[in-house]
Amino acid sequence: MVDTATGSYANPAGAYTRDSNYITTRITADGHDGYPVEPGRYRLVVSRACPWANRAIIVRRLLGLEEALSLGVCGPTHDKRSWTFDLDPGGVDPVLGIERIQDAYFARFPGYDRGITVPAIVDVPTGQVVTNDYAQITLDLSTEWRAYHRPGAPDLYPEPLRAEIDAVNEVVYADVNNGVYRCGFAGTQQAYEEAYHRLFDRLDWLSARLAGQRYLVGDTITEADVRLFTTLVRFDAVYHGHFKCNRQKLTEMPVLWAYARDLFQTPGFGDTVDFDHIKRHYYQVHRDINPTGVVPVGPDLAGWLTPHGRETLGGRPFGDGTPPPPPRPDETVPAEHTPLGRVPR
Template identity: 70%
Template sequence: MSENTSGSGYVEAEFTRDSKYISDRITADGSSPWPVEPGRYRLVVARACPWANRAVIARRLLGLEDVISMGLCGPTHDERSWTFDLDPAGRDPVLGYERLQEAFLARDPGYSRGITVPTMVDVPSGAVVTNDFPQMTLDLSTQWTAHHREGAPDLYPEHLREEMDEVMERIYQEVNNGVYRCGFSGSQRAYDKAYDRLFTALDRLSDRLEHRRFLMGGQVTEADIRLFTTLARFDTVYHGHFKCNRQKLSEMPVLWAYARDLFQLPGFGDTIDFPQIKEHYYVVHADINPTQIIPQGPDTSGWLMQHNRDQLSDRPWGDGTPPPPPPAGERVPADHGPGGIGHR
């Protein structure tokens, strides 16, 4: 089981993702049983997971750290669940759980689907509200506006939503899920098809970004968050572990400069934990890596190289401002960032 791959299967040797999530929403208008309420919900994530990384970035950019608490699972898990093995005594200090599975069973004692991150948990009941990761970040932008920090960027501008939705769907199908389609292919034919599909999409994105700083123009949006979390893992795990090896990201000039630009913005690169990312993929995917040996490379110091993308636009936050540094308890260890060498 990896991030949201639990329940995934092979159809004619092609990887398919189980996308049936608990789809409840937390809303501001009373249209759901879960109202927007500061302090009521806990966002459970794992730094290794690209889907969870989206929620971490959005929460940070919008300034919701004091409104929605965050629980961190460790980078590895077994067939049952993600675990809170990074916390003292191996229990989440707010929920009291050892395993995220406990929150799903509190919601449904017969729950038998994937235990995935990110998950939003109702603290009073200890039950899962939703693990619908695509909707979750959009709701952080649209339902929690009363609690956004002063200067929070508009990550989902209303006038761009129709085009953004199309762009984000293509990114999900062709890139976010595309790397998994390569890595979990069950035949040479399925892999070859997935490989061609992935790099065709990356080439098109490179063309789109050649003369615009971000996917939707001159400022950061949710679309950039969704692409970034895959690009941030590309050379570290997808290039080798998932056989996405036509080129490294660092050999694709436009996408590499774009990814470095985002990485160097507050709220993006400071959420990336390279050792946890490697430990997750190389240990959990024992069917792909039976020895579970974690590679020492690649060198990640290049993420801090100059990118010159600011020549295309000097207002990455639009009318907003950059987020402040993360709370002390949520900071990635310094040796787990660019150029770090630490394993857990």
């Protein structure tokens, strides 16, 4: 049976299987799917807890699409029905006027029975979901929304590198992004061990790749770095213990730890990360794994702000572009949910 809020289930062999039947309608410059790019028309709905949604938050920030595409933020926890807007006054999204993102799904597809997931883009005039195809959403923000990118926006999906970016993304998704879930939700020892070894074999491969180059593909930040980052930034806080991905912590993998800190300290990355929401989501929602719902106090976050030394490898984070400005006040992560707000005792 599919968990409608996550779109996942365990197959008969005990292996975790992610429901990949997403709403593939696209918002494009020419509107060929019936949804043309129009500033102010759509709302990107996310949760800061979710790694797949975190990708969209980062890309929107880097490209400077805040004015063109508004942001609705769900709370860090959900039930089997749907993510909710419990962070907003009265528990209602101020633009869409709904309490649950499922309302936007049902507005377009009554009785929708697949994963009601974030990120999702909603057509504000109709209140209907357009897409929850998280992989395509970020690519389209880079390619179809160009007319509304900020001056100096980086090219996160440069055409000459797309084949290599796609190839890296494919193995990182299978073995790392989804691999941690395959460990955490494995229903048998064999399924867990297979996922575990596959995950750490790929992390070793990534360490070797990144030992001599600052970014995954080319000498600038691309879509591939965004996709890997959102898993790495959650690794020690959640995946190492909660999902039993415990061969090593991220902080014990020198290359990946330095790479992750480099990105975290880059405007548009770390300033989107809410460690409080991340931990509350995984430890309070996954009661089959953590029945008590107790949320760990650690780990210490101060290390995220320490020097990483990756600049010695060269590279130009934004290519010929510039860093994004600071987050808007209404989209700023509370300081107490970040390393900046944590003072060692």
